[in-house]
Amino acid sequence: xxxxxxxxxxxxxxxxADIVERLRRRAPRVHCVTNSVAQNFTANMLLAAGAVPSMTxxxxxxxxxxxxxxxxxxxxxxxxxxxxAAVEAALAAVEGRPWVLDPVFVDRSPDRAAFARSLLAARPxxxxxxxxxxxxxxxxxxxxxxxxxxTTTVALSGATDVVTDGVASLSLxxxxxxxxxxxxxxxxxxxxxxxxxxxxxxxLTAAASALLxxxxxxxxxxxxxxxxxxxxxxxxDALDALDGATIRQSAKVGA
Amino acid sequence: xxxxxxxxxxxxxxxxADIVERLRRRAPRVHCVTNSVAQNFTANMLLAAGAVPSMTxxxxxxxxxxxxxxxxxxxxxxxxxxxxAAVEAALAAVEGRPWVLDPVFVDRSPDRAAFARSLLAARPxxxxxxxxxxxxxxxxxxxxxxxxxxTTTVALSGATDVVTDGVASLSLxxxxxxxxxxxxxxxxxxxxxxxxxxxxxxxLTAAASALLxxxxxxxxxxxxxxxxxxxxxxxxDALDALDGATIRQSAKVGA
Amino acid sequence: xxxxxxxxxxxxxxxxADIVERLRRRAPRVHCVTNSVAQNFTANMLLAAGAVPSMTxxxxxxxxxxxxxxxxxxxxxxxxxxxxAAVEAALAAVEGRPWVLDPVFVDRSPDRAAFARSLLAARPxxxxxxxxxxxxxxxxxxxxxxxxxxTTTVALSGATDVVTDGVASLSLxxxxxxxxxxxxxxxxxxxxxxxxxxxxxxxLTAAASALLxxxxxxxxxxxxxxxxxxxxxxxxDALDALDGATIRQSAKVGA
Numbered sequence: 021x022x023x024x025x026x027x028x029x030x031x032x033x034x035x036x037a038d039i040v041e042r043l044r045r046r047a048p049r050v051h052c053v054t055n056s057v058a059q060n061f062t063a064n065m066l067l068a069a070g071a072v073p074s075m076t077x078x079x080x081x082x083x084x085x086x087x088x089x090x091x092x093x094x095x096x097x098x099x100x101x102x103x104x105a106a107v108e109a110a111l112a113a114v115e116g117r118p119w120v121l122d123p124v125f126v127d128r129s130p131d132r133a134a135f136a137r138s139l140l141a142a143r144p145x146x147x148x149x150x151x152x153x154x155x156x157x158x159x160x161x162x163x164x165x166x167x168x169x170x171t172t173t174v175a176l177s178g179a180t181d182v183v184t185d186g187v188a189s190l191s192l193x194x195x196x197x198x199x200x201x202x203x204x205x206x207x208x209x210x211x212x213x214x215x216x217x218x219x220x221x222x223x224l225t226a227a228a229s230a231l232l233x234x235x236x237x238x239x240x241x242x243x244x245x246x247x248x249x250x251x252x253x254x255x256x257d258a259l260d261a262l263d264g265a266t267i268r269q270s271a272k273v274g275a
Numbered sequence: 276x277x278x279x280x281x282x283x284x285x286x287x288x289x290x291x292a293d294i295v296e297r298l299r300r301r302a303p304r305v306h307c308v309t310n311s312v313a314q315n316f317t318a319n320m321l322l323a324a325g326a327v328p329s330m331t332x333x334x335x336x337x338x339x340x341x342x343x344x345x346x347x348x349x350x351x352x353x354x355x356x357x358x359x360a361a362v363e364a365a366l367a368a369v370e371g372r373p374w375v376l377d378p379v380f381v382d383r384s385p386d387r388a389a390f391a392r393s394l395l396a397a398r399p400x401x402x403x404x405x406x407x408x409x410x411x412x413x414x415x416x417x418x419x420x421x422x423x424x425x426t427t428t429v430a431l432s433g434a435t436d437v438v439t440d441g442v443a444s445l446s447l448x449x450x451x452x453x454x455x456x457x458x459x460x461x462x463x464x465x466x467x468x469x470x471x472x473x474x475x476x477x478x479l480t481a482a483a484s485a486l487l488x489x490x491x492x493x494x495x496x497x498x499x500x501x502x503x504x505x506x507x508x509x510x511x512d513a514l515d516a517l518d519g520a521t522i523r524q525s526a527k528v529g530a
Numbered sequence: 531x532x533x534x535x536x537x538x539x540x541x542x543x544x545x546x547a548d549i550v551e552r553l554r555r556r557a558p559r560v561h562c563v564t565n566s567v568a569q570n571f572t573a574n575m576l577l578a579a580g581a582v583p584s585m586t587x588x589x590x591x592x593x594x595x596x597x598x599x600x601x602x603x604x605x606x607x608x609x610x611x612x613x614x615a616a617v618e619a620a621l622a623a624v625e626g627r628p629w630v631l632d633p634v635f636v637d638r639s640p641d642r643a644a645f646a647r648s649l650l651a652a653r654p655x656x657x658x659x660x661x662x663x664x665x666x667x668x669x670x671x672x673x674x675x676x677x678x679x680x681t682t683t684v685a686l687s688g689a690t691d692v693v694t695d696g697v698a699s700l701s702l703x704x705x706x707x708x709x710x711x712x713x714x715x716x717x718x719x720x721x722x723x724x725x726x727x728x729x730x731x732x733x734l735t736a737a738a739s740a741l742l743x744x745x746x747x748x749x750x751x752x753x754x755x756x757x758x759x760x761x762x763x764x765x766x767d768a769l770d771a772l773d774g775a776t777i778r779q780s781a782k783v784g785a
Binding site: 056059060063064067068073074075076077078079080081084085088102244252253254255256257258260261 | 565566567568570571607608609610611613635638639640641642711712713714755756757758759760762763
């Protein structure tokens with residue numbers, strides 16, 4: 021496991037600003053196996069960040085899409101026989117590409133939790149989840165212990181986000197309460213983690229940058245919104261407009 | 276069948292305002308088996324109303340989701356072998372929970388109409404539909420006669436909505452022409468009926484309150500819109516912002 | 531193959547303005563077999579144009595929907611066993627109705643490209659695609675040669691759109707860079723082609739009108755947008771508000 025600079029929390033805003041530039045310059049392809057509720061919003065958020073989304077979940081062709089992609093998202097928001105086959109085909113094709121696991125609602129379905137556990141064994145670069153989902157999968161362990169046990173980076177969303185690779189940890193204080201009032205915001209966050217992994221090899225840095233960008237975009241969007249409807253649109257605009265100066269001025273990063 | 280207060284049409288605005296408070300306080304879980312066109316908009320409308328949506332249609336796990344929910348929506352907007360199995364698994368798990376049937380487009384597909392008829396026998400608390408769909412399922416009977424025959428509450432959408440349990444009836448005059456210009460508005464209305472049923476046991480009151488809230492939100496949204504695109508966003512904001520004073524001042528309820 | 535008036539490029543704005551009126555007056559039904567990412571946006575764009583969308587992809591019932599429709603869209607944005615069966619059932623029912631093929635991402639998946647080639651043999655009225663997709667299907671031929679070989683009309687999207695039936699060609703210069711920053715814009719464009727085919731029998735005229743209307747709506751929307759999020763909403767409003775004077779003043783049509 022890499023040892024990270026002690027001052028990553030200080031450097032993160034500048035790194036995240038650079039990652040934004042890399043996304044816009046390289047336009048990485050991100051293939052998403054995600055639920056149908058989240059697909060449209062996720063695609064538009066990826067496009068706003070500079071990435072190029074693809075979304076097929078057909079087991080017949082997903083390997084070709086994954087082999088043409090720079091990163092993969094596996095979101096369990098729908099978990100049926102076909103999507104399970106698609107995930108397995110996608111992971112068989114993923115080879116060295118980074119991939120993100122978003123174990124949506126594993127707290128609601130024991131079968132889904134069991135499938136998520138089997139996916140943890142396939143070594144995602146990052147697992148992004150919320151507190152209820154972590155509680156189900158990690159059986160009481162905190163994010164750091166879970167990351168160490170699963171040999172991955174855990175990005176735990178909440179009022180304050182925590183990102184940890186089991187050794188180093190970062191806390192991220194940006195965001196807005198309206199983010200919890202829009203469906204698929206967490207799913208889109210996981211897709212942004214995948215996009216950042218396509219241009220930044222260190223999972224902790226990539227995951228923390230993605231959540232930092234999302235949180236700051238949320239704050240910018242809140243000022244342009246009249247409620248959760250306009251907010252879900254304004255955050256796409258805000259992500260598209262995000263610049264380095266805003267990131268550096270707004271970032272609330274702790275160790 | 277319950278006998279309703281003769282003056283429900285007078286009391287409904289105050290009751291609906293109280294239901295809004297109950298939704299925000301209790302945050303009921305509403306599981307939706309709905310079509311992929313409607314999923315994102317429906318989820319955001321439920322969140323705006325204070326409810327917590329889930330949307331999986333995977334037959335393998337839907338029973339777990341239904342058992343964790345407070346109400347269920349069965350929307351036939353897509354009707355394939357998997358979704359049919361999902362509906363059957365959902366209803367097998369629904370037990371005492373209230374559920375809503377939205378027989379979308381049964382007027383276009385005889386097979387779908389036959390499936391909808393079999394679901395009527397499983398006793399939804401409320402059936403929400405439009406005139407063409409009622410015509411197909413009720414073979415000429417009006418909403419009141421259909422409700423009596425099916426032993427349910429019928430919520431018939433139109434320029435004026437009619438809600439009836441076969442004995443008492445209410446007419447609801449709120450709404451805006453733009454509501455018919457946005458896809459999935461009816462589907463979202465049915466989901467709101469399910470949300471209201473989660474916090475209000477009387478089906479007539481719950482269904483009428485849901486359609487009243489939707490109609491008033493539509494009127495509020497129209498003033499903040501430049502067309503059907505902005506309207507579909509503004510109605511989410513309006514539902515989120517709806518307060519008791521607005522409901523009481525705006526409600527157009529008749530017997 | 532019809533011979534088209536030499537001055538179609540001059541007449542197109544007036545014809546497109548008339549097609550807008552026909553859409554609003556006749557409200558044609560357009561059945562869409564399209565991917566779940568695009569469904570909601572496509573439905574709202576069709577409604578904004580005056581058409582009535584339906585979207586089921588269930589093989590069991592799609593024939594009934596197609597027989598009740600005035601035009602059909604076949605979009606390959608998801609390509610699984612069920613959707614393939616749905617497409618085959620839809621085409622078996624399409625009879626004399628015009629249909630549009632949108633071979634999304636055939637450049638990413640050889641199986642999808644092979645399926646698209648088999649669909650070309652079933653004679654779509656119009657094939658709408660981008661340069662990468664044309665390159666995959668036409669093996670180096672340009673749009674005009676591809677249209678001649680496939681005996682269809684090709685609508686090639688790009689900074690300048692080209693529409694050709696293999697004999698006559700039109701170039702369309704309207705549009706805005708934000709159109710490429712929103713998911714499903716091309717899919718919605720193909721759906722608009724299907725809508726126009728429902729009210730205009732000449733495929734070249736219908737396809738060119740659809741892309742002209744979309745491009746002008748995009749320009750109108752750009753002025754009302756702060757980024758790709760608000761743009762995707764504003765273009766729905768703009769399509770709804772489009773009038774003949776705006777079309778005639780804004781159109782950039784070349785031979």
